[in-house]
Amino acid sequence: MASKATHFAVAVLGIAAALGAAWWLQRPLSRAPATADTPAQAGAAGQGAAGGARPVTMVTVEVAQVREMALSDDAEAVGSLRSRQSVVLRPEVGGRVTELNFKDGERVRRGQVLVRLDDQLPRAQVQQGEAELSIAQANHKRNQELVAQGFISQRSLDESAANLQVAQAKLALARATAARLSIVAPFDGIAGIRSVAVGDYLKDGADIVNIEDLDAVYVDFRLPERFQHKLQRGQVARVEMDALPGVRYEAVVQAINPQLDADGRSVAVRACIDNRRLQLRPGMFARVTAVFGERSNARAVPEEAVVPQGGSPTVYKIVPGAGGDSRLARRVTVTLGARRPGWVEVVQGLEPGDTVVVAGQQRLQRDGMPVKVVDLASPGQGELGSAPAAAGPTALAQALPGANPCLATLPAAATARHGV
Structure with missing residues (x-):
């Protein structure tokens, strides 16, 4: 028993000695340095220690x-440009091309005949219809006189009237068929590059040329659904093109899709840009900043x-x-x-x-x-109290004088914001 007590006492003393040695070795790391570089610093440190005050850290x-x-309350998006009006001319009936009355890239007017197809057979059908109509009219007039004199029955007069209507319908059909062989421009615009030549035989529905109305172009973009309550017609959006660096365009919001996209939870917006200078082309990539409000x-x-x-x-x-x-x-x-x-x-x-x-x-x-x-005036921040320079493009695209084509379809309340 005495041997066990002795061993226990030795173990306790050994543990105590080890803890004391560990504390002594760690003591210099936890204490502040006691030495000073100069006598003045040593004196100041001694005074601080004597008074119990901690040094102030700056x-x-x-x-x-x-x-x-x-600053403006806005949202950024990307979009694409498209023509205000665009169409690809296609014949409704088949035929051989006899005339092309336009050049590639030329401006065309509404109602201008651009393409004519061979119309010999339809013109002959028109002449036949006119002759049949003339005979039907004469027979019907004669029957009217005979009925008045009582020489024929009312049934004969009704049959001649029906024949007259059939002749009129045949003539109208022949004229409509002949008219479809002349393809006209549906609106003012610029013709594209034609894909046919004189002498080509075209089937109904074949592509001839595209017509683009570029006096105003649309920019279509999408915004997250949280902005849908801020959007309204007549608002201004800033548009920049990667193809035209350093130039910013102003677009007027024309329409907001009432239905949200269920896949992306976004709302589709269409804005209009005055493009009478013809600087923009359909299909260009656009960076759009929709402006909801500004604070000075x-x-x-x-x-x-x-x-x-x-x-x-x-x-x-x-x-x-x-x-x-x-x-x-x-x-x-x-x-x-x-x-x-x-x-x-x-x-x-x-x-x-x-x-x-x-x-x-x-x-x-x-x-x-x-x-x-x-450093109260940090480099790049300017002097205190001066406003930072506005970031963004270096120039705003100037529109031609006159009525902005983008404002023609807006209600009066929306156009009033633009001084119209």
Whole structure:
């Protein structure tokens, strides 16, 4: 028994010695350095230790001011251009081409005869119909006189009247068949590249040439369903083309599809662009920014100032400290609004002229830490109080003077927004 007690006591003493040695080895890592580089620093450290006060840690941060600028409530999408009116001319009856009265890429007018097919047989049928109609009219007139004199029965007069109607119908059919051998332009536009030549035999429904109305072009695009309550006819959309860099066009919303796409949960929108200068072509790729509203005095901060904090965005606002020149960083919860490249609108939480931290937030360990502010005018942000330069294309496409063809089909309430 004595041997077991001795072994237990030795084990306890050994464990205690090991714990003491481990504590001693870890002690220098957990304590602040006791040495100072200079005697002055050593004295200051000794005074601080003697008085029990902790040294104040200053965090260096970069800041920017809350600015008022013009921001728009908008949404971006991609779309494609299409003609306001487009058609591919096709013959309704077969025949051989005898005339082509247009050139490729030429402007044509409504009602202009573009293609004629061989009409010898239909013209002969028209002449036959006219002769038969003449005979039927003469027989019917004669029967009317004979019935009045009582030489023939009323039945003979009814038969001649029916024969007259049949002759009229045959003549109308012959004339309609002959008219279909002349193919006319259904509206003003520009002819494409024809795919037939004089002498070709065309079957009914064969492609001849496409006609495009390019005085105004449509841009079709889709927006998520959450924007459908903001859309209305007459709104303006900014359109940019990759094929025409540096130029921005204004489109007027013409129609909004009342049915949402069940697959993509999006709403289809069609806007119109004045294209009387013929700079745009159907099929071009377009980048569309639908504008729902604009504000000239929106409060905005750089995007770098916003710090996600749980489910609410926050910013660090610079406020005066207790001392004369001291400054503190206070965390403020904000409500964000519209965005633009590099900037975000603050709807609630800040006022114009407030200073916020844009760099160094990760070093702010607690709310209300003293900070050292540097670089109040960061490169690329301009002087404090000056609005940033507007981003976007360098030029706005100018339309020809006169009535905008895109406003012709809009109601009066919508055209009033455009000064019409």
